[in-house]
Amino acid sequence: MSRHVVCPAAELPPGARKVVVVDGREIGVFNVEGRLHALLNRCPHGGAAICSGVVTGLSQSSGPGDYRLERRGEFLRCPWHGWEFDMATGQSWCDPRRTRVRSFEVKLEAGSDLVMGPYVAERYQVTVEDAYIVVDL
Template identity: 45%
Template sequence: MSRRIPVGTVDELLPGQRKLVFVDGRSIVLFNIEGTIHAIDNSCPHNGASLASGQLDGCMLRCPAHGLRFDLRTGRMPGPGGLAVGTFLVHTSDGKLELSIDESSTALSSAPACKATT
């Protein structure tokens, strides 16, 4: 079963911006990539480093601690295998942002593809 948790408004997360939120004791970071909102756990699965200040290249986020890269759409590292970070569905309703928190497991985002910057 999943539930929606309000985490802000669309107006406060403009394209290119990110926002750190806390839900049920969990740190989650939201990213607005060209108008699409992505949300991931704010903890690198490698060593627990905060991902909130990581460098973005399209939908690829680089962990500031050790350089591991994660796709914001899937939470996975590029290539087969590798580590993954939890992702969450983000809904917009009446100008508000809501995270879908799945009580039994992390809900994977089904967001469209991101363009890499050159």
Template identity: 50%
Template sequence: MGKHVVCKVSELPPGERKIVTLERRSIGIFNIENSYYALKNVCPHYKAPLCKGVVTGMTLPSKPKEFNWGREGEILRCPWHGWEFDIKTGKSIFDPHKCFVKSYEVTVEEESESVETFEVTVELGAVVVHI
């Protein structure tokens, strides 16, 4: 898969998401506290548009009669059947070793004002552009 610029940092504030199509794949990009994550926009259960689901938190391990809520903004719930996935890893909450969605690397890079250029050579009288 190639490298694709999807938006400026200012266009995706913390807690927001953006769904894009890259190389014929629907992918959701999420900003969690200024760290960026990308997941394939397909739930493995029934192929629902996963990244359109609710972003929430989850209950954490706790002592009896205690209720600990955490990881707010890190859990994605499928809009069709409620399956939950960790946005940071793509792993499901109920079975992280067997059920997951594809995740993609996301980087933040400095914007360049330069124009894209390509190497041009002359070979036996023909002009050739190398992309």
């Protein structure tokens, strides 16, 4: 597993989202009341850029005329077909047994922790030939 810094914490306050490219994959990073979630920006149902969808809650009802919105801000609705996914798990609310958005581990880390090694710099042989500097790869 490789780690990637995607943005400073100040760029992702509660309620915000950011789509980033990591190793060629578009990933949506969400801050839901201080809880961070990272999802692949591709709906498994139809291929839409799901991270541009509406962030919503879960509609619950005990009967006709009675409804309430619970778990506000914890679900992501696909912009194409309206399928909803739990951002914490990636699990589909429409087809929970078979369909989920790929999720990734995401966490907040202090900058001082990121500068600690061990890091190894890639090195190349450098020579001077007449008046030219040459790097061997």
